[in-house]
Amino acid sequence: MIKVWRAGVATAVFLLALLAVHWVHVRFLTVDVVLYSALVDGLVACLVGAAVLFGARWFWPLSIFEKFQLCLIWILAAYAFAISVPTVIDRSLSFYILEKLDQRGGGIRLDRFGEVFVDEYMPEHRLVQVRLTEQLASGTILIEDDCVRLTGRGERLAAFSRFYRLHFLPRNRLLMGEHSDALIDPFRDGVESPGYEC
Secondary structure (H helix, E strand, O other), X not given: OHHHHHHHHHHXXXXXXXXXXXXXXXXXXXXXXHHHXXXXXXXXXXXXXXXXXHHOHHHOOOOHHHHHHHHHHHHHHHHHHHHHHHHHHHHOHHHHHHHHHHHOOOOOOHHHHHHHHHHHHHHHOOHHXXXXXXXXXXXXXXXXXXXXXXXHHHHHHHHHHHHHHHHHOOOOEEEOOEEEOHHHOOOOOOOOOOOOOO
């Protein structure tokens, strides 16, 4: 029971470090991509926790193996935090809908939601700039002569995404009261290109 208690205290130290490091990072330092910065925050918190865990005498009853297990658990927890909290809130259209409904007094007409997304969501969240910045930082695109182009890495990720979408996304997904496979191949109806290629 002593080991469980001490592992719990060590984990509390890691969690407090994670929240503190993340808060300082987003508050006072520059952030290029929310996901990547949150992953770095998690790694720093794991290092702080590991330093306390391996350095403080109070944790000596825990074996080396148990300490490494805790560090692995913390790394997984940091990854889950990075994906599930800041990244989801930053990217989530679902959260945006809830916030927008709240901003507009609790209700918006269904037939006007298209306008909300185009006229409000995209400019308010600077969606194009944010996503292009993420792709540049990820090395999946490059911008040359006002033309956005895929890199080799971008081509591989696009091919993987397309393969996964076609073979592993739900074929009977509920969309506004009807089950559909429309999202496994959103390009299938092939809207004619407006001529914006370069």
